[in-house]
Amino acid sequence: SSELTQDPAVSVALGQTVRITCQGDSLRSYYASWYQQKPGQAPVFVIFDKNRRPSGIPDRFSGSSSGNTASLTITGAQAEDEADYYCHSRDSSDNHGVFGGGTKLTVL
Amino acid sequence: QVQLQESGPGLVKPSGTLSLTCAVSGGSISVSHWWTWVRQPPGKGLEWIGEIYHSGATNYSPSLKSRVAISVDQSKNQFSLRLNSVTAADTAVYYCARNYGDSEGDWLDPWGQGTLVIVSS
Numbered sequence: 001s002s003e004l005t006q007d008p009a010v011s012v013a014l015g016q017t018v019r020i021t022c023q024g025d026s027l028r029s030y031y032a033s034w035y036q037q038k039p040g041q042a043p044v045f046v047i048f049d050k051n052r053r054p055s056g057i058p059d060r061f062s063g064s065s066s067g068n069t070a071s072l073t074i075t076g077a078q079a080e081d082e083a084d085y086y087c088h089s090r091d092s093s094d095n096h097g098v099f100g101g102g103t104k105l106t107v108l
Numbered sequence: 109q110v111q112l113q114e115s116g117p118g119l120v121k122p123s124g125t126l127s128l129t130c131a132v133s134g135g136s137i138s139v140s141h142w143w144t145w146v147r148q149p150p151g152k153g154l155e156w157i158g159e160i161y162h163s164g165a166t167n168y169s170p171s172l173k174s175r176v177a178i179s180v181d182q183s184k185n186q187f188s189l190r191l192n193s194v195t196a197a198d199t200a201v202y203y204c205a206r207n208y209g210d211s212e213g214d215w216l217d218p219w220g221q222g223t224l225v226i227v228s229s
Binding site for chain 1: 155207208209214215221222
């Protein structure tokens with residue numbers, strides 16, 4: 001299966017740590033990449049694998065992977081981290097990309 | 109730094125063909141990357157459409173494969189999307205993006221700003 005499953009919504013208190021997860025069979029073969037999207041804006045690449053981040057993305061964002069589950073962790077969440085987060089991977093059987101359904105992160 | 113810009117009609121009639129172009133600036137499209145189209149219906153999540161290599165090789169989403177074609181024009185440093193037999197369900201913001209990848213997986217960066225296409229008579 002090429003589906004990636006994410007929790008629809010997650011909340012975190014300001015300054016606390018939050019983990020956003022993504023599950024799917026393709027994650028056993030490929031690492032996930034993660035994207036942040038704020039209202040009315042294009043998605044922004046946040047991280048791939050554990051720590052391949054573009055310049056400008058704070059190191060409070062980290063990734064991890066185990067079995068069929070990938071995780072994005074925000075350590076010390078800030079108000080500006082409130083956004084939708086999408087995971088992405090590749091389906092090896094058909095060689096096409098796939099996105100998770102997205103997680104809406106609320107920072108309280 | 110590489111920038112991408114989508115362009116094309118913002119309104120397409122039902123059963124017609126959606127055509128968009130992604131112009132690449134700040135770098136050559138003829139490098140070792142795949143170039144990708146992604147869409148997002150209003151209020152919904154991201155959907156991967158397909159990708160093309162500068163050689164013309166393509167991969168498509170199984171759910172759209174029968175209706176979609178992606179092409180590349182190296183002389184103009186751009187790539188294009190065509191989606192035929194459109195319906196209201198194809199109304200979405202369409203994004204283009206550069207794909208970085210290796211044997212461990214891939215990621216999309218940067219993205220264009222996106223262009224809204226509405227399917228309506």
